[in-house]
Amino acid sequence: MSAPTVIDTKMHGLDGITGTFLVTGDGTALVETGPKSVVHNVVGALEEAGIDRLDWIVVTHIHLDHAGAAGTLAQRFPEATIAVHPVGAPHLVDPAKLWSSASRIYGDDMERLWGGIDPIAPERIKTIDDGDIIDLGGRSLAAVETPGHASHHHAYLDSETGIMFTGDAMGVSPQGINAFRPATPPPEFDLDATLSSIQKIRRIEPTALWLTHYGPTDVGVDEACAQATDVLNQWAGWVEKARSSGNDLDQVTASVQRAAAQELEGALPEDDAARMEMTTSYRMNVSGYLRYFDKREKAQQAS
Numbered sequence: 002m003s004a005p006t007v008i009d010t011k012m013h014g015l016d017g018i019t020g021t022f023l024v025t026g027d028g029t030a031l032v033e034t035g036p037k038s039v040v041h042n043v044v045g046a047l048e049e050a051g052i053d054r055l056d057w058i059v060v061t062h063i064h065l066d067h068a069g070a071a072g073t074l075a076q077r078f079p080e081a082t083i084a085v086h087p088v089g090a091p092h093l094v095d096p097a098k099l100w101s102s103a104s105r106i107y108g109d110d111m112e113r114l115w116g117g118i119d120p121i122a123p124e125r126i127k128t129i130d131d132g133d134i135i136d137l138g139g140r141s142l143a144a145v146e147t148p149g150h151a152s153h154h155h156a157y158l159d160s161e162t163g164i165m166f167t168g169d170a171m172g173v174s175p176q177g178i179n180a181f182r183p184a185t186p187p188p189e190f191d192l193d194a195t196l197s198s199i200q201k202i203r204r205i206e207p208t209a210l211w212l213t214h215y216g217p218t219d220v221g222v223d224e225a226c227a228q229a230t231d232v233l234n235q236w237a238g239w240v241e242k243a244r245s246s247g248n249d250l251d252q253v254t255a256s257v258q259r260a261a262a263q264e265l266e267g268a269l270p271e272d273d274a275a276r277m278e279m280t281t282s283y284r285m286n287v288s289g290y291l292r293y294f295d296k297r298e299k300a301q302q303a304s
């Protein structure tokens with residue numbers, strides 16, 4: 002049985018920022034879908050690989066860069082069952098709320114960036130809980146609940162190779178960039194849950210980590226977990242410090258950007274920095290941290 006294959010969705014016309022993964026046993030699964038705006042690239046790559054049937058379309062969570070094309074691919078591959086967290090499932094059936102929630106972040110740019118989202122009939126969907134096994138025949142994918150980036154998020158462990166598809170649980174590290182950036186969007190980002198999920202991934206001892214953004218990590222599993230943890234804590238420190246002198250998104254973003262450029266990403270060539278920014282932007286990440294700190298403060302005051 003073969004190793005999984007990475008398919009580059011070429012999201013936003015950029016190489017190596019958003020992948021999908023083809024896993025083949027007796028049946029075939031596609032893990033992640035990319036957004037609908039670039040679904041033709043994924044379908045083209047599947048056709049080129051001679052895939053005329055998908056049994057499973059598996060999404061780590063329902064953000065548009067991970068599941069935006071799920072409905073479109075479900076139409077193209079009518080045998081496929083769509084595997085998703087129970088919290089995400091209703092939003093794939095009726096994507097209106099998902100679309101309007103993303104509009105709060107991306108404004109007028111929604112159609113260009115994401116290309117819409119096709120609904121999925123409820124009978125096509127299988128909800129997946131922590132520890133559930135997706136049987137591909139001679140090979141399986143095990144769901145590992147990994148909240149934090151989103152409250153509904155699964156990583157998937159390939160029984161054949163020990164590779165874990167980590168979705169956004171680890172943050173992002175686009176192809177050719179040997180650095181992590183956290184992925185901390187509002188409204189659900191939870192720092193403590195994200196850190197716990199990374200520990201959970203590490204304890205399972207996968208042989209390798211494949212990020213949706215993008216592909217196998219440049220460093221080993223322990224080192225990747227350590228780096229992803231460090232960068233989450235580092236950002237938390239920067240945001241908290243900037244926030245204490247004014248809880249203003251623009252100012253905090255500018256301050257974090259300066260700190261990150263100095264300490265982490267300063268050495269990145271300009272086009273790599275742009276690819277990183279298109280994957281998960283400073284502004285979106287800071288907005289997620291601010292919302293997390295606000296919520297945490299309110300909870301502390303209430304208790």
Ligand SMILES: [Zn+2]
Binds near residue numbers: 064150151169
């Ligand atoms: Zn996401």
